[in-house]
Amino acid sequence: MRLTKTLAALATAAALIAPAVPAHAGTTGPRWSGAWSAAVQQPSPGGLPGSSNWSQAGFQRQSVRQVVRVTGAGVAVRIKISNLYGTAPLTVSGATVAKAAAEAAIRPATLRPVTFSLRTSTVVPAGRELLSDPIPLPVQALDRLAVTLYFKGATGPATFHDISSATSYRASGDHRFDPRATAFTDTSQSWYFLSGVDVLNPATRGTVVTFGDSVTDGTGSTPDADNRYPDQLAERLIAAGKPLTVLNSGISGNRILTDDPLFGERALARFQRDVLDKPGVRTVIVMEGINDITYPAPPVTAQQIIAGHRELIRLAHARGIRAVGGTIMPFKGNPWLYPDGTAEPFALEQIRDQVNAWIRTSGEYDAVADFERALLSPTDPDRLRPEFNVRDGQEGDWLHPNDAGLNAMAEAIDLNAL
Structure with a gap:
């Protein structure tokens, strides 16, 4: 009873x-x-x-x-x-x-x-x-x-x-x-x-969607601590009194151009569901491409990755959503990409550099979150800062930042650009 x-x-x-x-962005009144x-x-x-x-x-x-x-x-x-x-x-x-x-x-x-x-x-x-x-x-x-x-x-x-x-x-x-x-x-x-999980609050001005791969997903962050970079971005917004919510649409291993049974549909295929269809979306932060660069097959060029980014921007703008481009972070020293500890895949690094240069200088994104510059080593521009690669006193994989590195990513975002 x-x-x-x-x-x-x-x-x-x-x-x-x-x-x-x-239910959707662009409506007035309680939403x-x-x-x-x-x-x-x-x-x-x-x-x-x-x-x-x-x-x-x-x-x-x-x-x-x-x-x-x-x-x-x-x-x-x-x-x-x-x-x-x-x-x-x-x-x-x-x-x-x-x-x-x-x-x-x-x-x-x-x-x-x-x-x-x-x-x-x-x-x-x-x-x-x-x-x-x-x-x-x-x-x-x-x-x-x-x-x-x-x-x-x-x-x-x-x-x-x-x-x-x-x-x-x-x-x-x-x-x-x-x-x-x-x-x-x-x-x-x-x-x-x-x-x-959605909330009903007439004071909320909209939602920021973080869209990406494992770094957005939070791979390597402390379990149950909510220290992924989108979590720490949400904390910054709350502390600044900005009435925006944050969603995490990252999938570890995800690629822009290629589907994978373990790592999800390609970004171009899932963008509608994982960004555009979310309620109240006003901004998307895109950080994708490192897995397209580093997976052995199929090989891709910088121009193919840039074309994928352009399509994501087009889809966002068609719905009146602001698009922020996140630069791709360094991966030198990663054991999967540098198996003998010394070899340097210069061709892969060059592709990353070309994509990052386009994100920074093309003006096609509405704003840029320069994650690479926030996390790279001052002595080696292709490597993470060592302090962002340590977990429990052990060396990490030089690809996924620790909690401090993820916080540096959140700090690299201009809140006014959202």
Whole structure:
């Protein structure tokens, strides 16, 4: 009876909120803004050596609790469930959202059931995504939310985001309303089915989408610390009193020109879904191209990469979205590209230099975030600063900056350009 009354009250509140809410950029009045996102990928064993995840097996009679940090405040939230890479309809037996406590625990007073068209369960068709009803849970910027999804029947392989730099939790049975962490004994470093959290706030002026590869995705950042460069950019915006939210649409290993079963659809193919279709978008920061340069096949030229960037700019401008170009950072010393420790792939470095020169000087982007200059070594222009390559006292891979390097990236962005 108590749950029935709670659902009825929340459904009434959601129905009152929903009619006044336009969903996309360019609308007036109260509107939704994207406050967290994950760019989804097809099920796979994962792109890192020795990695593992739950995407290929999927779920059955299991609850999955995923903790995310929102980048904006709101009077209500809504979540997006993705079955984009599913081959059959996905039945979500139920879902809840709450403010997170330690690990998989939640704050009980904030626990809310999630409804879809005023129903507690829903079916997401194969190849589709679905928004929940508005959930009247007031949140502040940088609140951590725990979204719990319960799957009674077999889901089949799961649409997911591979490298999350965050811990997801799994429990046997239905633990949507369980505030404790005890039952959630299994963990993973990926996100599953959950692709977005939006906030409703008339004061928010829009959303900044960070679009890129592993450096944007946060590969190499401290797990569960929210130190990816988009997270630290959001913190800067909040500290500066600028009412913009930030979304992370990075995929590790992603390329501009080529699809990959482990590293996602090419940037040109996913830009519509991962940038243009996000609610409230006003600016996109693009940092892509290093994987096109460094993957052995197919070989690409600087002009091909530049042509890809031009198309992304064209697509953004056609929707009235400001485009900021991020320069590609150095990678000298990376063990995959410099296998003997001394060889220098000059041809690859030259391509990177040519693309960066175009980003800086062509004037085709509305603004430039010069990540390379912010992170390069003062004594070697093809290498990261050593202090940005150390993790737990050990040398990194000279490709993915540590938390301090990711902070330097966030600091390199002119907030007024957003």
